[in-house]
Amino acid sequence: MIASYEMKHQVPYYECDATGHQTLAMLFRLLILASEDHSDALGVGTAKIKEYDGGWVIINYAGDVDRLPRENETVTIKTYVEAYNRFFVVRTFEVYDADGKQLVKVKGMFAFMNLTTRKVASIPEPLIVPYQSEESRRLPKVARPQLMANDLAWERLDYRVRFFDIDLNNHVNNAVYFDWLLDPLGGEFLRHHRLVNLKMKYDHEVRAGEKVDSQFIKIEEKNQIITHHQIQCQGKIAAEAEFEWKLV
Known part of the structure; x- marks a missing residue:
């Protein structure tokens, strides 16, 4: 069974914009915090990763938003590693309100980078096994933005x-x-x-x-x-x- 992690968070006013909703930038800070806490809980956090002279880097995100969290609302952030291959990991993030309704679902594609060469490297087995995820040659798709022509009226x-x-x-x-x-x-x-x-x-x-x-x-x-x-x-x-x- 995939090892998932949940984190509760009450949204303070300073995380919100003028509409009273959490900003997208702040939401993604919390998603990454949840992923880091997840890794720490499994014993494969930053200190362990440094033993392999590496780090996780985000390649792309894709997701759906029913609505963004509101000021003072308590939400639950759930995250898990959905699948991985030799070089890449697909991590899923889900955000729920107090009634269990899903507000946001995002997938992220991450790569393991060697910090000395600054190049993508093979994921060390001890860093991925604790997530109890599925190894797959064909990872779940994480959609990318449509490429637009530079001669448009930007x-x-x-x-x-x-x-x-x-x-x-x-x-x-x-x-x-x-x-x-x-x-x-x-x-x-x-x-x-x-x-x-x-x-x-x-x-x-x-x-x-x-x-x-x-x-x-x-x-x-x-x-x-x-x-x-x-x-x-x-x-x-x-x-x-x-x-x-x-x-x-």
Whole structure:
């Protein structure tokens, strides 16, 4: 049986935006915290991983959102490793309200990276066996954003990487990208639209002192609103995303 882990969390006001809902960036910080606590509980946390000169890196996320948690709400975050192969792991995250209704379900594709070579490496068996997951040559699909042409009419906003955006790995924390991606949409749009689906892909690390260009295009057809996003840094795409929205 797969070894799952659950973590309860009460959402304080400072994790929320002006709509009273938890921000997407804060939600993903909590998802990663749950995964780290899960690993610690199984004895394969950061200290153990360092013995193999490695670390987990996120490749991409995909998921559905019924609604984001609200201020003061107590939610349960459940996570488990669904499947893995020699190089990659698919981890699932589920968020439930107090009545057991699922609010969010996200899958993430992770790779094991050698921290000396900065290249993907084979996952050491002692680090994956405790999750009691299924080894599979064909992993569950984690959908990626649709690739959009660069000659479209992208709207854009520039950001400077702040000291407080950098984590212990000396690059921008993965959750910060969600703020960069969504902020250019503007308050009017974000107040009146609800996120229902997301696809997010990381391409390159962003480091302290660099500047990023957040771009998006909006497509509306048949009562469907989709925004496509890119984060560019020094002429390279650092991250891509696709969000589906419903009018509130």
